[in-house]
Amino acid sequence: MPLLKCNNLGITIGNTTVCQNMSLQMNAGESWVVLGKNGSGKTTLIHTLAGLRSADNGEIFLRDKLLHxxxxxxxxxxxxxxxxxxxxxxxxxxxxxxxxxxxxYLGWMQWESATDIELAEQALNKMRLLEFKSRDIHTLSGGERRRTRIACLLTQNPDIALLDEPSNHLDIQHQIETLTILKKQFQNKLLFLSAHDINLANRFCTHALLLLGDGKYISGEINEVITTQNLETLYGIRINKINQHDQDFFFPA
Amino acid sequence: MKKFQASIILVILCLGSIALAISAGSTTLSANEIFSSLTNEQGLPHTLIFELRLPRAMLAFICGGMLALAGLLMQALLRNPLADPYILGVSGGAASGALLAILFGMGALVIQVSAFSGALLSIMLVFALAHSNSSWTSNRLLLTGVVLAAGWNAVISFLLTTSSSQQIYGMLFWLMGDLSYNQLSFWEAPLLAIITLVSFIFSRHLNLMSRGEMQAAALGVNTRTVRLVLFSTASLLTAVAISLAGSIGFIGLMAPHMLRLIIGSDHRLLVPAVVILGGTLLILADTLARTLLAPTQLPVGILTAVLGVPTFLYLLYRRS
Structure with missing residues (x-):
């Protein structure tokens, strides 16, 4: 049974059609990347899949039950x-x-237990932020704040993680490190992230979804979806590809 | 444990302020006289304490606690450190109501009811106007409140300029906040207690709401319910406090910030602590207001500013 599934999903926001009749099945163990131009609705799609806004048409299933x-x-x-x-x-x-x-996970009047604090500290340790734990979040740099938010997500430890541009504000060392940690933590779960870095996505994800901007979409396994031709359709510019160490790298021509 | 120490100090401060409010005044009462008045129901000390000073201190505590809690809720819900209980134009509506009643020579009860109705009218106007696509964005609420407050200000100026000189004195006192003409009845203290409890029950949700509504919703908070319940209770608190004591400034803005600077941003501590601090501050301010230039009574709003501004600035700059 897929962890997250949508049937004939239709989302519009303002004058933008994010998707129309979109059907996806996302299973445990997969990691999805959603690519699209600015304003194509990646964020809106993530909010919809999280149940934070409602879709115009179609259904979203979390396991076997409607999300709503x-x-x-x-x-x-x-x-x-x-x-x-x-x-x-x-x-x-x-x-x-x-x-x-x-x-x-806490009841109405319940306070965080020692175990909860330990979980949070473990997550901070993974994100290499444990030494900052008593610092005010406003004294951190943008990247450190971003990693704190990711530590919060690791503490929440859900089965499905929807990440809106997780590599934002991160230097390349932390991009690789963070995505490796996420990949490991969500090994048998589902990762769904939006990105602009095609090569980073190609390296970490198993599936891809391209939002073409007119409600159409392309989805499937990553090596079938991320091709020069699809990327040229998506971004409207010429794309070149090189292959090194058995890995495809895409860049604007 | 810094937070524990701070709580103890806060409670001691509160009890101290009540003791001061009881002993200070036209006749200063010694500790001996206060204790003997507890058993001896005859005599001046007993009358002074139980009929004048203690009821007034309780009124001050409850109004201060209400304003401080309303301020805390508004700041967290609107995610704006500049928000105060009056941010949604509540005080303007209440003042217009009260001034109208004073203009027509009405008594204290009518003034109170009229102020309360003005406050509620203003709140409902703001929510009706700021309501769009079934969601309120905090900026839209804030702007609507600020614009409406400007409108109320025009009404207030108009009422002031068209009133006779005797009435203007009473109106000015009302506008600056004054605890001398109203008394508590049976329901204000239970109301504050219940709303404090409700806010405390929602306080972990409030911690999340103050980090953004989307974030709170993603972590399981039913944001619509929390927002509805807490906006209504904050508005109710403000309307009640303002109808009891006029528009007393600073307490609702500063008490929450003072506490955040000392004990942090966890609303599970902030909610009970802010009620105590707000109450304490208003008791102290009111005691000073009636003793500094005795027998002349000053509007308490002047004293909340005189006490609050330097304390607040000190805490702010000590931090950075």
């Missing part, structure tokens, strides 16, 4: 989202900002 039949809390135990930007207004330590990932 779950409560917000139940969705949040299974689906985690990394947003493109954060809106932290008030001072908050790195540990506090990571610990909110345990919220889906």
């Amino acid at each position: 039949d779950y409560s917000r809390q139940h969705i949040s135990q299974q689906v985690g989202v990394l947003f493109q930007s954060d809106e932290e207004t008030f001072p908050s330590t790195v540990l506090e900002s990571t610990l909110i990932g345990r919220h889906p």
Whole structure:
């Protein structure tokens, strides 16, 4: 049974048609990348798949049940989202900002236990942020804040992770490191991320979804979808390809 | 444990402020007189304490606590550090209502009811106007509130210029906040207690809401419910406080920030602490207001500013 499935999904936002009659099946163990031009609706699609906005047509299934039949809390135990930007207004330590990932599992008046704190610290350790745990998040750099948000997602530890441009603000060392960690943590689960870096996606993902901008889409296994021809259709520019160490690399001609 | 120490200090401060409010005044009462008045129901100290000073201190505590809690909720829900209980134009609506009642020579109860109705009218106007596509964005709410407040200000200026000089004195006191003409009845304290409890129950959700509504929803918060419940309770608190004591500034803006600077941003601590701090600040301000230039009573709003501004600036600059 697919972890996440959509049938005839149709999403429009303003004058943009993100997708029409889109049907996808995403299984445990897969990692998907969604590619598209600016404004093609990658973020909107991620929000829709997380149940944060409703689709115009079609259905989304989480396992065997309609997404909308779950409560917000139940969705949040299974689906985690990394947003493109954060809106932290008030001072908050790195540990506090990571610990909110345990919220889906806590009862109304329950406080975080020692185990919850340990989980958050483990996640911070993985993201190499443990030494910053008492720092105010506003004193961190953009990349460090981004990694804190990812540590929060690791603390939440959902079955499905929807990541909106996870490599934003990260240097290439941290891009590779972070995606390796995510890949490992979500090994038998589902990763779904949006990106602009085709080669990074090609290296880490098993499946791809191209949003062509007029409601049409191309989806499937990554080596069938990410081809010079498809990328030229997607971005509207000439694309070249080179092959090194058995890996295809794409770049604008 | 810094947070534990801060809580203890806060409670001691609160009890101290009540003791000060009881002993200070036209007749200063010593500790001995206060204790003996507990058993001896005859005599001046007992009357002073139980009929004048303690009820007034309780009124101050409850208004201060209400304003501070409303401020905390508004700041978290609107994710804006500049938000205060009056940000949605509540005080303008209440003031227009109160001034109208004063203009027509009405008594305290009518002024109170009229202020309360003005506050509610203003809140409903803001939510109706800011409502679009079944969602409120905080900026839209804020802007609507600010614009509406400007409109109310014109109404207030108009009422002030068309009133007689005796009425203007009462109006100015009302506008600056004054605890001398109203008394608590049976329901204000339970109301504050219930709303504090409700806010406390929602406080972990509030922690998430203050990081963005999408983020909160993605982590399992039913944002629509939390927003609805807490916006209504914050508005109700503001309307009640303002109808009891006029528009007292600064408490609702500063008490939450002072606490954040000391104990951090966890609303599970902030919610109970802000009620105590807001109440304490208003008791202190009111005690000063009625003793500094006695027998002249100053509007308490002047004192909240005099006390609040330097304390706040000190905390802010100590940090950076």
